[in-house]
Amino acid sequence: VRTCGPDHFKCDDGNCIPGSRQCNGLRDCADGSDEVNCRNMTQCNGPDKFKCRSGECIEMSKVCNKARDCPDWSDEPIKECNLNECLLNNGGCSHICRDMVIGFECDCTPGLQLIDHKTCGDINECLNPGICSQICINLKGGYKCECHNGYQMDPTTAVCKAVGKEPCLIFTNRRDIRRLGLERKEYTQIVEQQRNTVALDADFNQQMIFWADLGQKAIYSTVLDKRGEVGSHTKVIDNVQTPVGVAVDWIYKNLYWSDLGTKTIAVANFNGTKQKVLFSSGLKEPASIAVDPLSGFLYWSDWGEPAKIEKSGMNGVDRQVLVETDIQWPNGITL
Incomplete structure (x- = not known):
């Protein structure tokens, strides 16, 4: 039968743990027996406190002073009082051994953590959410961040x-459409002399923007970057009553819009030659819409009574309500 040293606690399963770990609020025995029948003593934490095996708390300066301060003498283990366990085989620690008045503690170098009480193993920093902007690669004693294809790492912020x-x-x-460069802060007008433009979206691959004009009751498109020209644009959809939301599917090149007048949500291709109404029932005041073509979903807000946010497949199937409580005027939505 295994015997434990006088400064150790014997778990019910036979393993030994340092006596100071008994009743410390953490399970150090695999079976948790070190935390059973603990008297709720005054907390005995910190480097200047020592917990007697019998549960009392004394000053660390009284340990190994050849006087009995613990009723059970656990502060005076003769063999260990002047013993530096770290001198023999590093105390069995894989990395750092710290000698204490009674016993010793193992510790690890940065990037490693104790797997058991003596052996250090690698910390998987990649389990910390947000530690990298995109890709995290765990290394022994550290980690490195990388970016997906099409992205590069900013050298100062390490963001992709x-x-x-x-x-x-x-x-x-409402009167014109403008563009603001987010780095050089260049500010230009793209489209002018509109009557009441309220919704727009863009396909950046084809450098096209689409917008709905309530005054003209139509949806238009134009190509960006025509060397500063303001002007020519194409009517894509007419016969809309009150187009208040527009969303561009930049992958399959389709255009979605909500019509407050007809209480519908419809889809068309980029030149408007093919059109289909996806939803014409169950809409009170459809407002903003957004698409996620990578996953194939369409989202929209409706600020009718009762207000709600819904989603469906981009072909109009599997419609479901996402939010319908504690919501009153969901006027804008984005992904």
């Missing part, structure tokens, strides 16, 4: 950024 042209913000103020 898309390779390619400067990103820009395209927006409307």
Whole structure:
């Protein structure tokens, strides 16, 4: 039968743990027997406190002072009081051994953690969410971050950024459509003399933008980057009553819009020659819409009574309500 040293606690399964770990609020015995029948003593934590095997708490300075301060003498184990266990085989520690007044503790170098009480193993830093912008690769004693194809790492922030042209913000103020470069802050007008443009979206691959004009009751498109020209644009969809939401599927090249007047959501190809109404029932005040062509889903908000946010497949199947409680005026939606 295994015997434990006087400063150790014997678990019910026969294993020995340092006595200081008994009743410390953590399971150190595999069977948890070190935390059973613990008197709820005053907390005995910190480097200047020592917990007697019998449960009392004394000052660390009283340990190994050849006087009985614990009722059970556990502060005076004769063999261990002047013994540096780290001198023999590093105390059995795989990395760092720290001698203490009674006993010793094992520790690890950065990037490693104790797997059991003596052996250090690699920390998988990649389990920390958000430690890398995109790809995390665990290394022994560390980790490294990488980016997906089409992205490069910013040397100062280590965030992955898309390779390619400067990103820009395209927006409307109802009368015209403008664009703002997000790095050089270049500010230009793309389309002018609109009557009431309220919704727009873009296909950046083809450098096209689409917008709905409530005054003209139509949806238009134009090509970006015509060397600063303002002007020519194409009517893609007419016969819409109140187009308040527009979303571009940049993969399959389709255009989705919501019509507040007819209470419908419809889809068409980019030149408007093929059209289909996806939803014409169950809509009160359809507002903003958004598409996720990578996963094949369409999302929209409806601020009718009762207000809600719904989703469906991009072909109109599997419609379901996502949010319908504690929501009143979901006027804009984005992914």
